[in-house]
Amino acid sequence: MKIKTIAGAGIVLCCAAALATPAFQIEYAKLAKPPKDSALAKAACATCHVPGKPALNAYGKDIAAAMKKLKTKKLTPAIMKALAKLDSDKDKVNNAAEIKAGTLPGDPKSKPSK
Ligand SMILES: [Ca+2]
DSSP: OHHHHHHHHHHHHHHHHHHTOHHHHHHHHHHHOOOTTSHHHHHGGGGTBOTTSSSBOHHHHHHHHHHHHTTOSSOOHHHHHHHHTOOTTOSSSOHHHHHHHTOOTTOTTOOOOO
């Protein structure tokens, strides 16, 4: 029983880690085009994941939901468009505005300064 649980957790970790491959991050950067040297450009895994963990943050969950809805395992312009008007982290700035400003759309503490 205990071994089964550990093995299950391992599979979950592997699947979560598999999404955040360098290829996925490169594709994200190509589509999002965050401002050079911005928090978003430097965030890498933390763009979509809880920092240091495989768990997805609110933005990562929205990306995963959009990929599932559009039946794709790749990041596409259609997914970015579907996410643009959402405010994943509920900081009152939509994802498109956060990306343009280079702030993190999955972290409510990171938002454009007024
Ligand atoms: Ca934010």
